Amino acid sequence: MKSISKILMVIAVLLSTISAFAQIKNAKTETIKIFGNCDMCKATIEKAGNVQKVANVDWNKDTKMATITYDGSKTNQDEIMKRIALAGYDNEKFRAPDDAYAKLPGCCQYDRAIKTVTETKEKGMDMKGHTNHNHNEMVPQSNAPSQNVSQLKAVFENYFAIKDALTKTDVTAASAKATQLATSIKGVDMNKLSAEEHTVWMKVMKELATNTESISTSKDVSKQRNAFAALSENIYQLAKVSKQENSIYYQHCPMFNGGKGANWLSKESVIKNPYYGSQMLTCGSTVETLK
Structure with a gap:
């Protein structure tokens, strides 16, 4: 019975996804990397990116890759990725604002690889032996007033x-x-x-x-x-x-x-x-x- 229930759930999800895609006119489909950790991240990412009959986002928590399908006459990849970044999730196009990232639940605060690389270059640090450090506690030089100006x-x-x-x-x-x-x-x-x-x-x-x-x-x-x-x-x-x-x-x-x-x-x-x-x-x- 459990196996049948799982199969039915998968079919329901697939039908829902197909239905969402079918409603989108002038559909373009692309893949892009979005950082995140868990099912809660998936829900937030997809909610931020989705627009009824305009854009649909399907994010895989294991690969960190998202398949986005959108109406090219009404939106574009940048607009979708911008909304997702503003929700707190770094992606290949935009880095999330620090305050948006900080508001994510603890389980959703993924390792910010993009930020860590930037800080490493600026500070001349050797990352060997630092992989277990909490990089969120590091104060990035990018917040210095002189750099802002x-x-x-x-x-x-x-x-x-x-x-x-x-x-x-x-x-x-x-x-x-x-x-x-x-x-x-x-x-x-x-x-x-x-x-x-x-x-x-x-x-x-x-x-x-x-x-x-x-x-x-x-x-x-x-x-x-x-x-x-x-x-x-x-x-x-x-x-x-x-x-x-x-x-x-x-x-x-x-x-x-x-x-x-x-x-x-x-x-x-x-x-x-x-x-x-x-x-x-x-x-x-x-x-x-x-x-």
Whole structure:
């Protein structure tokens, strides 16, 4: 009877999986490694990755490999892996934020091989004889304030350069600086961000890239400014959790976008409006100071 019950359970699971796959249109199937330990990990990983009729994740706790099937017109592998990382699980695409990992139950706190390798390179340690150490108790150098600033400094500086170009209504300069920002975004090593920065970065990185591309490829200053408004909101979210060398001013223009308004960040407390340039250079106010 037990054998029959097990067979029936397996058949039920297979039928459920086939049914889930059948509901997904434009289906693409890929495999990727996701770190974890147990059946509880499996439940959490699959719950984080699954979206009804859009994405299905099947994770094997023994091989640590996941089969993901998704509608390529509605999502992609990065979006699925990002959700799983935010749930606390490192994978081949994204490293989970430290605070998300720390919230996992004890049985689910897998050996963070990705983090250990990074720390070993930075500290010049010989891992021989250290395999039984609790690496979660080691304080990674990546949380040092100086490294946090250096990882994101180029992102902020290129953003401010775009702001200055738009203040001067210089379409060519704004495009060039946006191209530089795109490069600095790609150059960020998430493993060296603080836990808070890491969490926010994973949420905004796709939109940052999209906003930046819109500015870099456009020759129309009004389109650049619209994209800059969206870019500013994402940069603001990042600036709020990042350590800054100097104060940053979050400023507001009440007139932009038909009176709906828009915000931007500046290294100066003096208002220099990037949405209207010389037409209304001093229009606006500082609504928050980030230190």
